[in-house]
Amino acid sequence: MIRTPLRPLARILDARDKGENPDAIERENIRIRHEQMRDQARQRAEGRLLVLGMFFVVAFSVVGLRMGLLATSEPQEPRVDGPGAQIHAARADIVDRHGSLLATNFDTHALYAQPPQMIDPVHAAQELAKIFPDLDAAELLEDFTGTRKFLWIKRKLSPEQMQAVHEIGDPGLLFATRDMRLYPNGQLAAHVLGGASFGKEGVTAAEVIGVAGVEKYFDDYLRDPANGSKPLQLSLDLTVQAAAEQVLYGGMKLMNAKGATSILMDVHTGEVVSVVSLPTFDPNKRPQPAVSGAASDSPLFNRSVQGVYELGSTFKIFTVAQAMDLGLVTPETIIDTKGPLRWGRHRIRDFRHYGNEMSVTKVIVKSSNIGTARLAQEIGVERQRAFLGKLGMLETTGFEIVEAATGRPLLPPNWSELSTMTISYGHGLSTSPMHLAAGYAAIANGGYKVQPTILKTENPPKGERVFSEASSKASMRMLRQVVTEGTASFGEVAGYAVAGKTGTADKPGSRGGYYEDKVIATFASVFPAHDPKYVLIVTLDEPVETTGDEPRRTAGWTAVPVAAEMIRRVAPLLGLRPTVEPLAVSDIKLTSN
Amino acid sequence: MTEMVYGAVPVRDGEPILPKWWRTIDKWSMSCVLILFCVGLLLGLAASPPLAAKNGFEAFHYVQRQALFGTFALIAMLITSMMSPTLVRRLAVLGFVAAFVALALLPFFGTDFGKGAVRWYGLGFASVQPSEFLKPGFVVVAAWMMAASADLNGPPGKTWSFVLCISIVLMLALQPDFGQACLVLFGWGVMYFIAGAPMVLLVGMAALAVLGGTIAYANSEHFARRIDGFLSADVDPTTQLGYATNAIQEGGFFGVGVGEGQVKWSLPDAHTDFIIAVAAEEYGLILVLVIIALYASVVVRSLMRLVRERDPFIRLAGTGLACMLGVQAMINMGVAVRLLPAKGMTLPFVSYGGSSVIASGIAVGMLLAFTRTRPQGEISDLLSRGRSR
Numbered sequence: 001m002i003r004t005p006l007r008p009l010a011r012i013l014d015a016r017d018k019g020e021n022p023d024a025i026e027r028e029n030i031r032i033r034h035e036q037m038r039d040q041a042r043q044r045a046e047g048r049l050l051v052l053g054m055f056f057v058v059a060f061s062v063v064g065l066r067m068g069l070l071a072t073s074e075p076q077e078p079r080v081d082g083p084g085a086q087i088h089a090a091r092a093d094i095v096d097r098h099g100s101l102l103a104t105n106f107d108t109h110a111l112y113a114q115p116p117q118m119i120d121p122v123h124a125a126q127e128l129a130k131i132f133p134d135l136d137a138a139e140l141l142e143d144f145t146g147t148r149k150f151l152w153i154k155r156k157l158s159p160e161q162m163q164a165v166h167e168i169g170d171p172g173l174l175f176a177t178r179d180m181r182l183y184p185n186g187q188l189a190a191h192v193l194g195g196a197s198f199g200k201e202g203v204t205a206a207e208v209i210g211v212a213g214v215e216k217y218f219d220d221y222l223r224d225p226a227n228g229s230k231p232l233q234l235s236l237d238l239t240v241q242a243a244a245e246q247v248l249y250g251g252m253k254l255m256n257a258k259g260a261t262s263i264l265m266d267v268h269t270g271e272v273v274s275v276v277s278l279p280t281f282d283p284n285k286r287p288q289p290a291v292s293g294a295a296s297d298s299p300l301f302n303r304s305v306q307g308v309y310e311l312g313s314t315f316k317i318f319t320v321a322q323a324m325d326l327g328l329v330t331p332e333t334i335i336d337t338k339g340p341l342r343w344g345r346h347r348i349r350d351f352r353h354y355g356n357e358m359s360v361t362k363v364i365v366k367s368s369n370i371g372t373a374r375l376a377q378e379i380g381v382e383r384q385r386a387f388l389g390k391l392g393m394l395e396t397t398g399f400e401i402v403e404a405a406t407g408r409p410l411l412p413p414n415w416s417e418l419s420t421m422t423i424s425y426g427h428g429l430s431t432s433p434m435h436l437a438a439g440y441a442a443i444a445n446g447g448y449k450v451q452p453t454i455l456k457t458e459n460p461p462k463g464e465r466v467f468s469e470a471s472s473k474a475s476m477r478m479l480r481q482v483v484t485e486g487t488a489s490f491g492e493v494a495g496y497a498v499a500g501k502t503g504t505a506d507k508p509g510s511r512g513g514y515y516e517d518k519v520i521a522t523f524a525s526v527f528p529a530h531d532p533k534y535v536l537i538v539t540l541d542e543p544v545e546t547t548g549d550e551p552r553r554t555a556g557w558t559a560v561p562v563a564a565e566m567i568r569r570v571a572p573l574l575g576l577r578p579t580v581e582p583l584a585v586s587d588i589k590l591t592s593n
Numbered sequence: 594m595t596e597m598v599y600g601a602v603p604v605r606d607g608e609p610i611l612p613k614w615w616r617t618i619d620k621w622s623m624s625c626v627l628i629l630f631c632v633g634l635l636l637g638l639a640a641s642p643p644l645a646a647k648n649g650f651e652a653f654h655y656v657q658r659q660a661l662f663g664t665f666a667l668i669a670m671l672i673t674s675m676m677s678p679t680l681v682r683r684l685a686v687l688g689f690v691a692a693f694v695a696l697a698l699l700p701f702f703g704t705d706f707g708k709g710a711v712r713w714y715g716l717g718f719a720s721v722q723p724s725e726f727l728k729p730g731f732v733v734v735a736a737w738m739m740a741a742s743a744d745l746n747g748p749p750g751k752t753w754s755f756v757l758c759i760s761i762v763l764m765l766a767l768q769p770d771f772g773q774a775c776l777v778l779f780g781w782g783v784m785y786f787i788a789g790a791p792m793v794l795l796v797g798m799a800a801l802a803v804l805g806g807t808i809a810y811a812n813s814e815h816f817a818r819r820i821d822g823f824l825s826a827d828v829d830p831t832t833q834l835g836y837a838t839n840a841i842q843e844g845g846f847f848g849v850g851v852g853e854g855q856v857k858w859s860l861p862d863a864h865t866d867f868i869i870a871v872a873a874e875e876y877g878l879i880l881v882l883v884i885i886a887l888y889a890s891v892v893v894r895s896l897m898r899l900v901r902e903r904d905p906f907i908r909l910a911g912t913g914l915a916c917m918l919g920v921q922a923m924i925n926m927g928v929a930v931r932l933l934p935a936k937g938m939t940l941p942f943v944s945y946g947g948s949s950v951i952a953s954g955i956a957v958g959m960l961l962a963f964t965r966t967r968p969q970g971e972i973s974d975l976l977s978r979g980r981s982r
Contacts, residue, residue, distance in 0.1 A: 030745060031599075038903065041743060045787050045908055046900050052783065052912065053896040056919050060889040063923060064882055066930040070841045071878040 006030060091179065091208045092222045093231040094193065094215075096238040097273075097456045103193055103215070103283075106182040109162050109175040110206070111154040115144045118172030127168045128153065131161055144172070155198065156180055181208050181215075183283045189241050191277045191302040192234070192401060192454060195286035211286065212300070214454060216402045233456045235271035240264065243569045244274040251562030252278050252540065255521075259296075259541035261303035261433050262566065267441040267532050269460050270450040272399070273574070275434075277303040303539070305397065305404040308430040311539075312503030312555075314440075314524040315426030316372045320364055321443060321475045322387045323375045325467035331361045331474050335371045343418050348373050351554075364478040365486035367502065369425045376424030377417070384420050388429070390466045391442055392449060397434045399452045407432040426503055433522070437537045440524050443479075444532035447472045480529040487556040491525060491564045495578025496571050498564065499532075500525030502555035507542065518542045521555035523563040527571065530582055534574065538563040614675045617965040622894050625887045626670070626942065626957050630663055632872075632884060633943035633950075640857045640864040640871040641945060655864065655945055662719075662947040666954030673958025674965075678907050681962050682733055688955075689730025695723035696764055710768050710815070710937075724765060724773045725952035728917055729959055731761060732780050736910035739788045743905055751788070754781065771809060771816055772924065772938040776917055778802065783916040784909045836860050837870035837929045848877030864945040866937055869929045884943065885926065891957075892919035898964040911963035914956055 006029045012022040094103040118124060121144035129137035132154060143151055156178065157165070165173055181196035194213020198206045209223070210216035218232055244262055252260040264274040281287050281299040290298040296307060323329045338356040340347040354366045363371030376384060388394055396408050410430035412419040422428040434452055441450040442463075449463035479499035483491045487502045503522040506514035522539045526532045543558035544551045552558070571578075634656060641655035673681065695714070703711040704720075713720040735754035742750030758781040765774035782798060809816045840856035843849055854874040857863040863871050873881050895915040902908040918941055925940040927933035939946055941953040 033745060037743065037745075038905065041789060041905055042903060042908075044789055045905075048787050049896050049900045049908075049912065052787070052916065053893050056889060056892050056896070056916075056923075059923055060885050060892075060919075063926045063930060063932065064885045066932055067841065067873065067881050067885070067926070068878055070838065070930055071845055071873060071881075073842055 006033070090223075090225060091181065091196070092227055094222075095231045095233050096236045096241075097233065097271075098237065099231075099233070100238045101184055102189060102234065102236070102238070103181060103183050103196075105179045105208070108178045108180040109157045110152065110178045110201075111157055111162075111165060112150065112152045112174055112176055113144065114150055114172050114174060115146070116149055116172070118144055118170055120170060121145050121172075124168055124170040124173060128165070128173075131164045152201075176202075176206075178206055179208055185238065185242075186284065187280050187282050188238065188245060189236055189275075190280045190283045191304070191403070192236065192275060193283050194401065195283040197286075212403065213283075213401045217400050234454050235266075235269075235273060235456045236275075236454070237273050237573070240570045240573050241274040241276070243573060244566055245276045245278075245280075247566040247569055248276050248538070248562065249278060251538075251565065252543075255540055255543035255545055255558045255562065257540040257543040257558070259303055259307075260562075261307065261537075261539050261541075262563075263304050263433055263437045263535075263537045264566075264570065265437045265441055265450075265452060265535050265537075267444040267450065267526065267535050269457055270438065270441060270452050270463075271457060272437075272452055272454055273534070274570070275304050275454075277301070277307075302401070302403045303433070303541070305399055305401065305407040305432050305434045307539075307541075308407055308410055308432050309520045309522075309539070310427050310430050310505045310508070311433070311436050311520070311522050311524075312426040312505030313367045313369075314436060314501045314503035314522050315429075316364060316367065316424065317443060317475055317479060317501050318388065318391065318393075318439060319372050319375050319379065319384070319424040320360060320478065321467055321471050322379055322384070323360070324474055325447075325471040326379065326383070328378050329360050329375065331359065331478060333360050334358065335360060335363055335368075335374055337363070337368050337371045337374070339370045341370045341373055341421075343421060346418060348421065361478050361481060364501065365481050367482075367487050372425045373421035376420045379420070379424075381415055381417055381420045384423065385415060387466070388423075390449060390464065391439045392451075393429070393431055393435050393439060397432065397438060397452050399434055400454045404434070407434065409435060426505060433537045433539050436522070436524055437535055440526060440535040440537070442466050443472060443475050444526040444535055445472070476526065476529055476532065479526060483525075487554070488523060488525075488560045490556065490560045491523065493527070493564050493567045493571070495580075496567055496576065497528040497530055497579070497581045498525050498567060499527065499529035500560075500563070502560060504554045504556075517544075517551075517553070519553045521553065521559040523555050523559035525563050525567070527567055528576070528579065528581070533576065536563055536567060538566065610675055614965075617967060618674060618961055619894060619898060619964045619966075622891045622957075622964065623674075623961060625891045627667070629884070629887050629891075629942040630667065630950075632880070632887075633868075633940075633945075634660060634663065636868050636872050636943060637864065637945055639852060639854060639875050640868055643858050644864055658947065659945050659950070662950050663942075663954075666942075666951045668954075669951060670954040670958035670961070673955055674961035676962050678904070678910075678963060681959050682737055682906070682910075685730050685733035685959065686737070688726060689734045692723050692727035692730050693761070695721075696727055696761070699723060699764075699768070710770055712768050712770055719947040721948040722946075722952075724770060725948050726955070727761065728773070728777060728780065729914060729952065729956035731757070731777060732784070732913035732917065732956075733910050733959065735781055735784055736906055736913055739784060739909055740904075740906035743788070751785065755785075766809065769813055769815055770937070771813075776921060776924075776938075779920055780913045780917045784913045787912050788905070788909055833860055833862060833867060834928075834931060837867050838931060840870040840874035841930065844874040844877045846878050848873070848875050848880070851875055862937075865939050866925065866944070867929055868940055868944050869926050872943075873929075881926075888919060888922040892916070895960055895964050898966075901969050902963075903969045907963045911960060914960040914963070918953070918956065918960070 007026050011025050015022045015025055091105055093101060096102055115121065121141060125137045125140035125144055128140055129135050162175065183193055192213050194210060194215040196208050196210050196215050199209040200207045210219040214232070214234065215222070221227065222232060244264060248260050248262050260278045262276045263272060265272050279299045287299060289300060295301055334357050336357050337354060339353065340349045348369050350368050350370055354368055358366065358368065358371060394409055394411060397404050412428050419428050438450045438452050442448060446469045447465055447467040449466050451463060476499055479501055480497065482488050482501055483498050488500050491498045491500055501524050503524065505520045507518040507520055509515050520539060520541060521543050522537065525536045527534060538559045540559050540562065544553050545557045637656045637659045638653065642652040645652055645654045699711055702714060704713055704715045705711045712724065713722050735758065738750030738754040741747045758777060761777050762774045765777065786795060836856050836859045840854065854871055856874050857871050860867050860870065869881060872884065892915050895911060899908050899911045902911065921938055921941055924933055925938045939949045942950060
C-alpha cells in the first residue's frame with residue numbers, strides 16, 4: 001500500500017518558502033490518514049457486527065425453541081429418575097381356571113417427607129415413631145433436620161396408619177399413590193405366584209415388578225398396557241389347591257417329614273390343577289432369600305420344580321412300558337429275578353426276596369429292582385436314553401414359572417450300562433417331581449408326550465407319540481395292580497380306581513454315598529385307572545411313620561396314605577363321580593384263551 | 594465527533610435538546626425497553642407475594658418498590674439517552690472509577706445476605722450491587738481505550754483495557770460471582786472482536802475461557818455444584834432447575850392462568866433468577882416468546898444501527914452495551930430451560946432488584962444515546978467516491 005508521508009518534503013519546503021506553517025500540512029495529512037483508517041475499520045466492523053447480530057438472532061431463537069419444546073412436553077411431577085418412559089403401575093390380575101382372584105392390585109399410599117416444608121420436625125418424628133414402632137424417632141429427627149430435601153419413610157401404608165399420619169398434620173409429610181400387589185388367598189399357591197415388589201419409584205406411581213413364579217415369568221405380559229389389564233388365567237383350581245395344601249400339610253406333619261410336594265396334573269392337556277410345595281410362605285410378605293444353609297431348606301424353595309431327586313421305583317414303569325413297546329416282553333413274560341444281580345463290583349438287590357423268577361406284572365407289583373434291571377439290559381443304553389429324552393426327562397420341564405428353569409435333571413456323567421440298569425429303577429438320574437408327573441401323564445394318556453403348563457389351555461395339540469396305546473393300557477393295568485395287591489395297598493380310594501407306583505429312594509448324603517435313614521418317598525398315581533384323567537404325584541422329604549414297632553419309611557407307608565386322602569378330597573372337587581370299575585376285559589379274554 | 598477526537602472547540606448545537614432527542618432516538622428499542630419494564634411489573638405482581646409474605650410485608654410490597662426503582666431507572670435512562678456521547682463517556686468514566694473502588698472494597702464492607710457470595714452493600718432501605726454499575730462503565734472505558742489505540746500515536750489502549758478487564762474478572766471471581774465475571778469478559782471480547790481482533794487470538798481466547806472454567810470447576814465448590822447440577826441428566830425434583838422445568842411444562846402455550854402458578858411458592862429466587870419460569874407457568878409460552886422477541890429486537894436493532902456508525906468509540910461502546918444486555922437475558926433464560934448451567938443472573942428490567950434495574954436503565958440509556966441518528970458523513974462519502982487522495 002502506497003501512503004503519502006505525513007510531512008512530504010516538497011510541500012513543507014514550499015510552504016516554508018511561502019511563510020506558511022508547515023505543521024498545517026502535517027495536520028491535514030494526519031486527518032486524511034485517520035479518515036482512511038476509520039473507513040477501513042468501519043468496513044471490517046460492518047461484517048463483524050452483522051455476524052454478531054446473526055449470533056444473537058440464532059441464540060435467542062434457540063432459547064425460544066427450547067422453551068417451546070419444554071412447554072409442549074407433558075408436565076409431570078419432578079421425579080428422582082431422569083426423563084424417560086412414564087411409570088406404568090397397572091398390572092393385570094391373575095385368576096384361577098374358574099376366574100377366582102389369585103393376585104390383584106390394591107390402592108395404597110407411600111409416605112415420604114420433604115423436610116424443608118416441615119413445621120415441627122421434633123413433633124413429627126415422635127408421632128411417626130409412635131405410629132410405626134419399627135422407626136426410630138432420633139434417626140427420623142436427624143433426617144428431618146439435616147440437609148435432606150426428600151426421603152421415603154414407608155413404602156406401604158394401611159388406611160389406619162395413613163389417617164394417623166394425617167392427624168400429625170405436618171405439611172412436610174406427604175403421601176404418594178401406590179398400586180400394591182395383593183394376594184388375597186395368603187399362602188395358597190405361593191410358589192406358583194411368587195411375589196412382586198416395587199421397581200422404579202416416583203411420587204405419583206411406582207412400578208410393580210414380579211420377583212418370582214408366574215409374576216416374574218409373565219412380568220412383561222402382566223405389565224403390558226396393551227393387554228388392557230386382561231387377567232392372566234392359570235390352570236390352577238383354587239378349591240383343589242386349598243384342599244391339596246391342607247391334606248399335604250397334615251400328611252407332612254403326620255409322617256414327620258421336613259418337606260413335601262404334590263402335583264395334580266391333567267393327563268391329556270398337561271394343565272397343572274394344583275401344585276404344592278411345603279414349607280411355604282406368604283407372597284404378600286415374601287421372606288428374604290436365605291443367606292446361610294441349604295437353599296432347599298428355605299420356604300422359598302419350590303420342591304415341585306426345583307427339587308431334583310432320585311425318585312426311585314416310580315421310574316420302573318417307564319422301563320417296563322418301553323420293554324413292552326419294543327416287543328421284548330409281554331406282561332406275562334417270566335423274568336429271572338434271582339439275586340443279587342452282579343455287575344462288575346456292583347450288586348443289585350431287592351428290598352425283600354420275592355423268588356427266583358416272576359412275571360413282568362409281578363416285577364412292577366412287587367417292585368423288583370433285579371427284574372427291572374434285567375429288562376434295562378435288554379433295552380440297552382441308547383434306546384433307554386432316547387426314550388427318556390422323548391419323555392422330557394433329560395431337560396428342564398418348560399413349566400412357566402421362573403424357578404422351573406433351575407430344575408435341570410442331573411444325568412450320570414457317563415451313561416454306562418450300569419447307569420442304564422440303575423436308572424431303570426430310578427437311581428442315578430435325578431429329576432423334579434414335575435418331570436415325573438409329565439412322564440406318568442404320558443403313561444396314562446395313551447402314550448403322548450405331555451408339556452406341563454400352568455396356563456389354562458382349552459385344546460392343546462397332542463404331543464409327540466412316545467409309545468403305543470397298547471403299551472399304555474398294559475402299563476395302566478400293572479399300576480392298578482400295584483394298588484390292589486402290591487406296595488400301594490393304602491392307596492385304594494373307593495370309586496376312583498387309583499393306579500400308581502411307589503418309590504422310596506435313599507437320600508444322597510452331602511459327602512457322597514447314601515443316608516441309611518433318610519429317604520424321599522414318592523407315590524405317583526393316576527386316577528381313575530380305566531379312564532385316566534389326572535395324575536397325582538406326592539413326594540415326602542424324610543418321612544418316618546412311627547406307629548408300628550419299627551420306624552417305617554417306605555412310600556407305601558408314608559406317601560401313599562397321604563395321596564389317597566388327597567384323592568378322596570379333591571376328586572369330587574374336580575367333578576369326578578365315583579364309579580364302579582369295569583372288569584378288566586383283557587383279563588377275561590386271557591382266562592378264556 | 595470529529596472535533597471531539599481532535600480536541601477542537603465543540604460547536605454548540607443550535608437545536609433544542611428535546612426535539613432533537615425525539616427525532617434521533619431509536620424509538621423502537623426504547624418502546625421495547627418500556628414494554629419489558631411493564632412486563633417486569635406484571636410478573637412482579639405474580640412472583641413477589643410469596644417473598645413478601647415470608648418477610649412479613651404486605652402482598653405487593655415488592656411490586657411497589659420495583660415500581661419506585663423502575664421509575665428512577667426510566668428517568669435515568671431518559672436523561673442518559675439525551676446526553677451527547679462525549680458527556681456519556683465522561684460521566685461513565687467517573688462512574689466506573691467509583692464502582693471499581695466500591696467493588697474493591699466489597700470484601701471489607703459488603704454483605705452476602707446469607708447467599709454464599711459477598712456481592713452487595715446493604716444501605717438499609719436498599720442493597721446495591723456495585724458490579725451491576727461497573728459493567729456499563731467498564732464497557733465505555735474499554736471502548737474509549739480501544740478507540741484511542743486505533744489513532745496514530747495513540748496509547749496501547751487494547752492492552753490497558755485487557756488488563757483492566759482481567760483485574761475486574763478476578764475480583765468478581767473471588768466474590769464469587771462467575772456469572773458477572775463471564776459477562777464482563779464476554780463484553781470485552783465482543784468489543785475487541787469489533788475493534789478488529791485477529792482471528793487466531795479469538796480462537797485462543799475461547800480456549801482460555803474453557804481452561805479458566807475448568808480451573809474454577811476444580812477449585813470452587815460453589816461453581817462445581819452448579820455445573821454438576823447442569824450436567825447430570827436427572828433433574829433433582831427439589832432443585833430450582835427441577836421446579837423451573839416443571840413450571841414451564843405446566844404452563845404450556847397459554848399458561849395456567851394469572852395467579853394460579855405454583856412455582857413461585859417453591860423457588861426462593863422466583864422473583865429474580867427464575868422469573869421466566871413464573872412467566873412461563875402463569876402466562877404460558879406466548880409471553881415468554883414475546884419477552885425473547887423484545888430482547889432480541891433491542892439487541893439486533895442496536896447492532897444494525899451501529900453498522901453505519903463512523904465513530905469507532907461509539908461503535909465499540911454501543912456494541913458492548915447491547916451485547917451485554919442480550920447475553921445477560923439469554924443466560925438467564927437459558928438456565929431456566931437447562932441450556933446453560935445455573936448461574937445467578939437477573940433478567941434485565943424484568944427481575945426484581947433495585948440496583949439491577951437502575952443499572953440496566955443507565956446502561957440502556959447509554960445504548961440509546963450511542964445509537965441515536967447522527968450525520969455519518971454520507972455526503973462526504975458520496976463526494977469522496979472516485980476521488981483519489
